[in-house]
Amino acid sequence: MLNMPKHILLITLSCLALWACTGERSPVDAVDTPSELGAGVATSNAEITEPVIVYSSRQEYLIKPLFDRFTEETGIEVQYQTGEEGPLIARLQAEGEATFADVLYTVDAGNLWSAANRGLLASVESSVLKQNIPAHLREPKGQWFGLSVRARTIVYAKDRVNPDELSTYAALADPQWRGRLCLRTSKEVYNISLVATMIERLGEERTQAIVEGWVENLAAPVFSSDTLVIEAIAAGQCDVGLVNSYYLGRKQVDDPDYPVALFWANQESSGTHVNISGAGVTRYAKNPRGAQLLIEWLSTEEPQMMFSEMNLEFPANPAVSPAEQVATWGAFTQDNINVEAAGRLQAMAVMLMDRADYR
Numbered sequence: 439m440l441n442m443p444k445h446i447l448l449i450t451l452s453c454l455a456l457w458a459c460t461g462e463r464s465p466v467d468a469v470d471t472p473s474e475l476g477a478g479v480a481t482s483n484a485e486i487t488e489p490v491i492v493y494s495s496r497q498e499y500l501i502k503p504l505f506d507r508f509t510e511e512t513g514i515e516v517q518y519q520t521g522e523e524g525p526l527i528a529r530l531q532a533e534g535e536a537t538f539a540d541v542l543y544t545v546d547a548g549n550l551w552s553a554a555n556r557g558l559l560a561s562v563e564s565s566v567l568k569q570n571i572p573a574h575l576r577e578p579k580g581q582w583f584g585l586s587v588r589a590r591t592i593v594y595a596k597d598r599v600n601p602d603e604l605s606t607y608a609a610l611a612d613p614q615w616r617g618r619l620c621l622r623t624s625k626e627v628y629n630i631s632l633v634a635t636m637i638e639r640l641g642e643e644r645t646q647a648i649v650e651g652w653v654e655n656l657a658a659p660v661f662s663s664d665t666l667v668i669e670a671i672a673a674g675q676c677d678v679g680l681v682n683s684y685y686l687g688r689k690q691v692d693d694p695d696y697p698v699a700l701f702w703a704n705q706e707s708s709g710t711h712v713n714i715s716g717a718g719v720t721r722y723a724k725n726p727r728g729a730q731l732l733i734e735w736l737s738t739e740e741p742q743m744m745f746s747e748m749n750l751e752f753p754a755n756p757a758v759s760p761a762e763q764v765a766t767w768g769a770f771t772q773d774n775i776n777v778e779a780a781g782r783l784q785a786m787a788v789m790l791m792d793r794a795d796y797r
């Protein structure tokens with residue numbers, strides 16, 4: 439730090455915590471991993487002496503325990519900067535080649551798609567990640583990889599709805615649910631991603647008819663969070679809603695008799711809509727091998743279980759069992775559409791929801 443030119447010092451100070459900016463820096467892009475090493479972490483870390491720098495939209499309490507374990511196992515330090523996904527991605531773009539970020543870690547495939555679409559992520563060829571992460575949960579060219587899975591599905595009032603009445607997202611548009619549905623705002627990425635994958639599955643016309651039906655069925659103006667949707671159902675304001683399962687999990691951990699239950703949508707057809715938290719190596723990473731090693735390690739058993747236990751999500755690696763609370767919801771079939779569709783069709787989904795008067 440001491441002998442650093444002033445402009446670099448300023449960039450460093452304006453970026454992140456302080457770290458040593460010395461040492462060899464290897465070029466970016468694809469980092470090859472020997473395929474014969476299977477699903478464990480394969481890249482040799484003997485020569486990695488610099489820290490891996492992560493820009494993360496996930497909160498510190500969710501990432502720090504994981505990074506600490508990684509450092510214990512590999513000796514490689516991880517430094518991170520947390521913030522909202524939009525500003526973090528904008529910052530990565532503004533910093534360009536000068537960025538200190540080696541890894542972008544965020545939630546929702548729509549956000550990762552947006553970063554990749556702006557050319558901010560490198561393509562990584564990793565047999566470890568190909569083996570540990572199913573194809574529908576990673577970007578086809580290796581620009582980002584899902585690390586945990588969140589399911590967006592139907593929740594219902596136990597005392598007012600018989601689960602036999604439930605089936606699909608589309609069926610929530612039926613007149614049977616008039617004045618009984620609660621939804622989160624369309625301005626938030628989770629529902630944009632759900633509608634985007636519905637467009638991919640069902641086409642634009644059919645999806646718009648469904649979304650119009652949802653709007654007609656609303657019991658209350660849209661809510662700003664999934665938690666408020668669940669609480670509205672618990673309070674009797676509505677009978678059914680659409681939320682990410684971990685928000686219900688948090689309620690059930692606090693109160694095992696919580697009056698709202700979960701139903702796995704679309705099990706007879708396309709499967710339940712899933713999204714991811716995930717990460718990619720940045721295009722201008724200064725430590726691309728360390729970055730790849732970290733993402734590969736996060737796809738292995740122990741960190742995969744930690745994801746599930748800390749945020750009640752599902753492991754992205756199908757060989758790993760979910761946490762106890764998560765397992766109580768039973769096994770379900772995921773929609774195996776590539777989650778990348780959530781990004782690609784995002785703009786179309788936003789316009790469709792607007793036309794349907796979904797606010």
Ligand code: FE
Nearest residue numbers: 545664682685
């Ligand atoms: Fe969330």
